[in-house]
Amino acid sequence: MKLAILFSGGKDSNYALFKTAQKHSLVCLISLISENKESYMFQSCGNEFLKLQAKALNLPLIEVKTKGEKETELKDLKKAIKLAIKKYSIEGVVSGAIKSNYQSLRIQNICNDLNLYSINPLWQINEKEYLSELLKNKFEVAIIQIASYPFTKEILGKTINEKIKTELIEISEKYKISCVGEGGEFETFVLDSPMFNKKLQIISSEKIMESENSGHLKIKEIKMENK
Amino acid sequence: MKTQNVLILDTSYEKNSLFKDEFCMPIANIINQIPNFKYEIKHYSEKINFENYDKIILSGSALKDFEYLESLNKFEFIKTTLVPILGICAGIQIIAKTYETELKKCKEIEITKTITTKQNKLFEGEFETYSIHNYSIYCPKEFEIIAKSKKGIHGVKHKEKEIYGVLFHPEIKNKEIIEKFINL
Numbered sequence: 001m002k003l004a005i006l007f008s009g010g011k012d013s014n015y016a017l018f019k020t021a022q023k024h025s026l027v028c029l030i031s032l033i034s035e036n037k038e039s040y041m042f043q044s045c046g047n048e049f050l051k052l053q054a055k056a057l058n059l060p061l062i063e064v065k066t067k068g069e070k071e072t073e074l075k076d077l078k079k080a081i082k083l084a085i086k087k088y089s090i091e092g093v094v095s096g097a098i099k100s101n102y103q104s105l106r107i108q109n110i111c112n113d114l115n116l117y118s119i120n121p122l123w124q125i126n127e128k129e130y131l132s133e134l135l136k137n138k139f140e141v142a143i144i145q146i147a148s149y150p151f152t153k154e155i156l157g158k159t160i161n162e163k164i165k166t167e168l169i170e171i172s173e174k175y176k177i178s179c180v181g182e183g184g185e186f187e188t189f190v191l192d193s194p195m196f197n198k199k200l201q202i203i204s205s206e207k208i209m210e211s212e213n214s215g216h217l218k219i220k221e222i223k224m225e226n227k
Numbered sequence: 228m229k230t231q232n233v234l235i236l237d238t239s240y241e242k243n244s245l246f247k248d249e250f251c252m253p254i255a256n257i258i259n260q261i262p263n264f265k266y267e268i269k270h271y272s273e274k275i276n277f278e279n280y281d282k283i284i285l286s287g288s289a290l291k292d293f294e295y296l297e298s299l300n301k302f303e304f305i306k307t308t309l310v311p312i313l314g315i316c317a318g319i320q321i322i323a324k325t326y327e328t329e330l331k332k333c334k335e336i337e338i339t340k341t342i343t344t345k346q347n348k349l350f351e352g353e354f355e356t357y358s359i360h361n362y363s364i365y366c367p368k369e370f371e372i373i374a375k376s377k378k379g380i381h382g383v384k385h386k387e388k389e390i391y392g393v394l395f396h397p398e399i400k401n402k403e404i405i406e407k408f409i410n411l
Contacts, residue, residue: 019245019248020245023243023244023245024245094245101338101357101399101400105336105357105359108290108336109336112290112291112334112336112361115291116291117290117291117292119249120249121245121248121249122248123248123249123252123253124253124256124398124399125248125252126256
């Protein structure tokens, strides 16, 4: 089956890509470039470096801009998927949706309208086991945005390792939030995965805070390295 | 208490597809959290001794996937076994087809309001459900309707046996239904 993946550059779409690639042929990445940081559907942080990830993955990237407003972004998503059908004859769309009914139902509806398979390999995944799987499979995942107590700027730019994993699990248990950031508590950017031919390294960045528990890592320069 | 063994029967188009992760694992994760129950996931194409299990759950499958219609003989056990069965989405469609009724066009890809129409052991009243289907069913004569939405049948139960079918996905928004079923 020829598939496209809805690709944000974060851990969920990259891990869904990894799982899918073991069984199907992935032919392109689809990214919606959202101008709205509060988008219900799409990550907006780190978008400017998606092309580098696509290069590391050796996959073509379809980028469509969206204002990120609640329902018009769905029209933009449909437009992007139609483009993938035209260019790459895709038969289905993969997403990294984990718990969001809002996200998954909208993707299911669009795929149903376009007679495509909608595939969600991380749907309802056990979140703690998922974090372990990321580390076991040597994903290098940088935290690039936070939007929830008790996260502070100290964690911005850090990559998830055993210590951070333990902290995320402790925080999720103490504050009853998702340890994988499913509620938008934090966003990530993948620097390396088993699917990358080259790894990425952040050379220059700046932490921009809107409040004590909300802010992002503005990445200024990334370089690609041989693995 | 003796550990009970629940079979999750994967109804998707092939063994070990990504739809196993999407439609079977969420059910497995619920069972994992309930003491004294364990689960096995098997694809319907496998040779299975259904009498080895205490409960059987027929999983859902992708909206576009109707491969199971080509292999309905694999589901004949539904009519003969005394093991309690819960069919989810594709599962209720399989139950209907096994009892020789047809599917009925009914598109619901949304959070739906499900209304209990007959008292039963799994749910009561009105409640929100996660629905992704293009077809509901006509109720087989051996069954009674236990739930409906505005658009069609949402739940049936065999009149004499513990065979249930629900069109919505209880593993997403109504996990207690899975718990009640395996505790029957």
